[in-house]
Amino acid sequence: MSDTVLVVGGGPAGLSAAAGISAAGFKAVLVEKEDRLGGAPILSGYAKLVPSGEWAKDAIGRMVEQVEGDANIQVHKSTKVTKLDGDAGNFTATLSNGDTVQVGSVVLATGFTHFDSINKPEWGFGTFPDVLTTTQMEQMVGSGKITCPSDGRVPERVAILLCVGSRDRQIGREWCSKICCTVSANLAMEIKELSPETEVFIYYMDIRTFGLYEDKFYWKSQEEFKVKYVKARIAEVTASDDGRLLVKGEDTLVKRPIVIPFDIVVHAIGMDPNEDNPEIAETFGVGLEKHGYIDKAETYTNTCGTTRKGIYSCGAAYGPETIDDSIAQGKAAGLRAVADLSRA
Amino acid sequence: MAIHEKSLIEAERLKTADHLVIDGVDVSGHWNTMITPRTLCDYDEHFEKTIQKYGGGENVHRCWQCGSCTNSCTMYAQNVNFNPRYWIYLTRLGLKDELLKDKDIIWQCVSCNRCTHICPRDVRPEGVMKALAHWMEEEGITEKSPATVFDEEFWDQIAERGRIEDSEVLKNFFQKTGQELTQDWLVEMIKRMLKHLPFKHLFRSGKNAVMHPRTQSWGRTGEVLKQYVQEQKEAIHG
Structure with a gap:
């Protein structure tokens, strides 16, 4: 009988799962393909997290410290799982560093991949230096100064375009990425805090700041920071002769075409399935749902399950998810995996 | 070729010139009508x-x-x-x-x-x-409402004399808003006053209408009030 759970992925969900397994008195082997733990918030340099408002490096940093300081958690960085043999209760995992580990169950906390804005070339990313993604803008917020990458001037106007890589059949993304509306409202407030003279406009189809994010982010951004929300799906981002960007579209509510000058355009990029999911599905023998995320087992009595017995999942591996919910699901998946060990 | 379906386009967007040269080409005549685009090109965030x-x-x-x-x-x-x-x-x-x-x-x-x-x-x-x-x-985009005209007339008299002269407020209000001075209801009211009111009161009313007296000890009160109102307006509208 193994007393160990294999946790794949060292982001918020995986860190939470590993810490939970250890707290329950069992051992975890945490495998992370990058050379650092922390997942997207750390690797992509997020600024302040939604909804806590704490800097990612502090909040997620604490999770990393907790796991790295735990003798019951063995961490393998820059490592992948290349092979999984055996069955529920008695798996043997082969790692890319040559190690093999005996585990009773597996938690896939393999997360997501940020949408690559290159796939929407009409919105100017990769063509114009002042077109950025939300992650790049968060990095700029982290640096403490809001300026145009092209020439360093302070932007008079910033446009945030929602649903970039989400809700778009043209590029096969038929899901809502769930958190970009809230992240964008939060980002707009961070921009206004650092650069009060900059006007921030958010171009939206719908605003989906669900639950308690409604007043804390959407309303607050309007009422306290005077962020302007414009109902328009942008058709194209081009440049004008004076070097500013031109945002073209139809203002849905005015029923008129618009061509408005901006200094920075931010893509609120969505969450794609992890680009390694086909490989993960093959290695672990789990199914993917139709969009390419890890497929869920029947959820009511087999919480955190996948299509294979003994293998569990959580967080953004299942589909677009918030950091807080990923952490909660990671904890649930870790303990669900531990329950298998107890029975074995 | 002229534009046939002009009725489908807002009149203010149709530009017609008797003589029109574009890029050195004379397009006067049938080709002289241009339609300005519907595109909104900027916001005024102030x-x-x-x-x-x-x-x-x-x-x-x-x-x-x-x-x-x-x-x-x-x-x-x-x-x-x-x-x-x-x-x-x-x-x-x-x-x-x-x-x-x-x-x-x-x-x-x-x-x-x-x-x-x-x-x-x-x-x-x-x-x-x-x-x-x-x-x-x-901004002068729309005409002053009758209520605003009345308020201004009322206030001007108060500021000047500390009191209003009813008949003068009415007369000026009617004039400024282009209304007849001899309104039926007014004529009727004056008739009844002549019939029922004491002569002394009528005489004083008539005298006030001509002489425009000030309220006793009004002094500089009007100037001070005007200055205060001006300051308040400036404080609000900058």
């Missing part, structure tokens, strides 16, 4: 702040365009072009040209305040309608 300085407009930035104001609106039921939600949106983005297309109906708000009580974000749309109407009046 306009929202302007409207917020007028009483009632303070909360306009809260609007999220749910349309509760318009669908509860008394005037919208009469005229589908009366759309507070839309004007609030135009105010927020500073699309003044669009807004001014409706300058002749915005003032029609009857202040029933159904919008005020239904608005989920406490925008107070009725206040915004009032603020817009006042802004248009001050």
Whole structure:
């Protein structure tokens, strides 16, 4: 009988799962393909997290410290799982560093991949230096100064375009990425805090700041920071002769075409399935749902399950998810995996 | 070839020239009509702040365009072009040209305040309608309302003399608003006064109407009041 759970992925969900397994008195082997733990918030340099408002490096940093300081958690960085043999209760995992580990169950906390804005070339990313993604803008917020990458001037106007890589059949993304509306409202407030003279406009189809994010982010951004929300799906981002960007579209509510000058355009990029999911599905023998995320087992009595017995999942591996919910699901998946060990 | 379906295009967007040369080519004649584009090319983000300085407009930035104001609106039921939600949106983005297309109906708000009580974000749309109407009046976009003309006449006399002369307020108000001086109800009232009121009172009224006396010890009160009002206006509107 193994007393160990294999946790794949060292982001918020995986860190939470590993810490939970250890707290329950069992051992975890945490495998992370990058050379650092922390997942997207750390690797992509997020600024302040939604909804806590704490800097990612502090909040997620604490999770990393907790796991790295735990003798019951063995961490393998820059490592992948290349092979999984055996069955529920008695798996043997082969790692890319040559190690093999005996585990009773597996938690896939393999997360997501940020949408690559290159796939929407009409919105100017990769063509114009002042077109950025939300992650790049968060990095700029982290640096403490809001300026145009092209020439360093302070932007008079910033446009945030929602649903970039989400809700778009043209590029096969038929899901809502769930958190970009809230992240964008939060980002707009961070921009206004650092650069009060900059006007921030958010171009939206719908605003989906669900639950308690409604007043804390959407309303607050309007009422306290005077962020302007414009109902328009942008058709194209081009440049004008004076070097500013031109945002073209139809203002849905005015029923008129618009061509408005901006200094920075931010893509609120969505969450794609992890680009390694086909490989993960093959290695672990789990199914993917139709969009390419890890497929869920029947959820009511087999919480955190996948299509294979003994293998569990959580967080953004299942589909677009918030950091807080990923952490909660990671904890649930870790303990669900531990329950298998107890029975074995 | 001329443009056949001109009726489908707003008149102000059709530009016709007797002689027209484009890129060195003379296109006078059949090709002389051009249509200006419908594209909106900029926002005026300061306009929202302007409207917020007028009483009632303070909360306009809260609007999220749910349309509760318009669908509860008394005037919208009469005229589908009366759309507070839309004007609030135009105010927020500073699309003044669009807004001014409706300058002749915005003032029609009857202040029933159904919008005020239904608005989920406490925008107070009725206040915004009032603020817009006042802004248009001050900018000379719309004519002063009769109520404003009356108020001004009333206030001018108070500031000057510390009192009003009823007959003069009425006379000037009628003149400024282009109304007949000999209104039926007025003629009837004077007739009855002549019939029933004591001669002494009539004499004093008549004398005041001609002499315009000041209230006793009015002194510089009017000047001080005027200065105060001016300061308040400047403090609000900058």
